Amino acid sequence: MPRARSHYEVLGVSHDAPSDEVRKAYRRLALVLHPDKRAAGVTEDEAKDRFQRLVEAFKVVGDETARREYDESHASDIFAAEATAPTGGGVHDRDSWNDVIAKLNQRAKRAKKDLAKKDRAKAKASSASSSMPNPAEVGATLPCPNAPRPLGCLPEEIVLEVFGCVGVGRLVEVEARRRIHARAGSSMTVPDGDWVRVLRMALGLAEVARLCVAKGLAPSTSYTFRTRCGVRTEDLGEEWRGEACSLVPEIFGPWSDESAMVKTAALSEKEVMRRRREEMRDEARAMAKKEKKHKKDRKEKKEKKEKKEKKSKRRKRKDSTSSDSDTDN
Numbered sequence: 001m002p003r004a005r006s007h008y009e010v011l012g013v014s015h016d017a018p019s020d021e022v023r024k025a026y027r028r029l030a031l032v033l034h035p036d037k038r039a040a041g042v043t044e045d046e047a048k049d050r051f052q053r054l055v056e057a058f059k060v061v062g063d064e065t066a067r068r069e070y071d072e073s074h075a076s077d078i079f080a081a082e083a084t085a086p087t088g089g090g091v092h093d094r095d096s097w098n099d100v101i102a103k104l105n106q107r108a109k110r111a112k113k114d115l116a117k118k119d120r121a122k123a124k125a126s127s128a129s130s131s132m133p134n135p136a137e138v139g140a141t142l143p144c145p146n147a148p149r150p151l152g153c154l155p156e157e158i159v160l161e162v163f164g165c166v167g168v169g170r171l172v173e174v175e176a177r178r179r180i181h182a183r184a185g186s187s188m189t190v191p192d193g194d195w196v197r198v199l200r201m202a203l204g205l206a207e208v209a210r211l212c213v214a215k216g217l218a219p220s221t222s223y224t225f226r227t228r229c230g231v232r233t234e235d236l237g238e239e240w241r242g243e244a245c246s247l248v249p250e251i252f253g254p255w256s257d258e259s260a261m262v263k264t265a266a267l268s269e270k271e272v273m274r275r276r277r278e279e280m281r282d283e284a285r286a287m288a289k290k291e292k293k294h295k296k297d298r299k300e301k302k303e304k305k306e307k308k309e310k311k312s313k314r315r316k317r318k319d320s321t322s323s324d325s326d327t328d329n
Contacts, residue, residue: 006074009055012211015071019062026058028213032152032159038275039150041260050151076180112238117191135248138236138283142253148225150262151211155219155271158262162212162227164203171230171250174199179222179261189261198225225259228252 008015011025029039033054038047104306144290152159160310175195182188198214217223230252233240240248267275 001211007061007070009207009210010053010057011061013061019064022058022061026054026062029054029211032154032157033245034152037152039152039260042151067090075110077172109238135251137231138233139251139253142229142231142251144254145172145227145229145256147259148227149257150225150259153262155265155267156215156217158214158217158223160199160212160214160219160225160259161209162199162201163209163256164207167230170203171232171252172199172201172203172227173197173230173252174212174214174225174227175255176223176225178218179224195226217264219264222263224261226255226257228255 006015007110008017011022012029013022013025017025030051033047033051035044035047035051038044060070133214138162145165146163148163149161150158151161160174162172174197177195178192179189180189180192198216199212201210201212203210214225215222230250232250233245233248236251
């Protein structure tokens with residue numbers, strides 16, 4: 001049975017987060033998780049349930065007294081050491097992360113025993129080519145997470161529920177790709193451009209999912225997302241220690257399926273006007289800076305010319321005085 005999420009996980013903050021960070025996280029999530037702004041594929045009941053859990057979590061964590069009582073009575077939930085897979089399965093049924101690590105450790109021990117049996121001179125000559133493990137084989141054994149789930153959107157941000165894989169501490173990357181209509185008036189969409197990384201994080205042992213915000217997106221634009229999990233090679237056993245770890249510090253597994261398509265909200269008229277004013281102000285500043293530089297260049301050029309003329313006049317006077325002196329003699 002999956003472990004119930006703590007109030008801190010609902011808010012997406014750590015248990016020692018300051019009050020300002022908790023308040024900012026609540027305000028941001030309240031904007032995008034409101035039932036009126038739910039993404040496509042999220043039912044109204046589910047959206048209301050998520051929003052209610054968010055409100056309840058903030059009522060407790062946002063109050064110092066209630067938060068202190070909650071930390072004392074739910075310490076085991078907050079600092080849970082055992083991870084459980086999300087409902088529906090966050091990984092494929094093939095290998096869990098613990099199985100992967102166990103197999104890699106066994107392989108490392110066998111390799112060490114085989115190396116000890118060989119002749120030392122021959123092992124030293126062939127170690128450079130044979131001791132390096134194959135990253136592709138390791139990557140093929142890593143679990144594949146579920147696709148990210150869009151929960152809400154703002155003009156330039158989208159809130160995602162990103163799934164990891166059960167087991168050791170691991171890396172997670174999320175990429176986004178724009179989609180456009182195949183032709184005018186058509187409901188069919190096609191990819192527009194390459195995948196771009198928008199999130200990179202390290203999930204803890206007890207985390208199987210995390211609420212994240214993909215930022216820097218374009219307003220009124222459709223996106224899909226995908227994710228993959230990776231591991232640091234220093235955690236994979238003795239065969240990855242030393243040169244192998246420095247050459248290949250991280251290994252990632254396969255990409256998940258694409259998420260459901262979600263569209264960022266349009267900019268408000270007030271925001272459009274504000275950005276337009278900023279652009280006009282920036283253009284005016286650039287023009288003023290360019291004009292100032294142009295005036296400075298003209299002044300320096302004029303001063304250089306005047307200095308050159310004065311130098312030429314002094315030389316002529318000196319030559320004239322010298323010629324008069326010669327004439328008198």
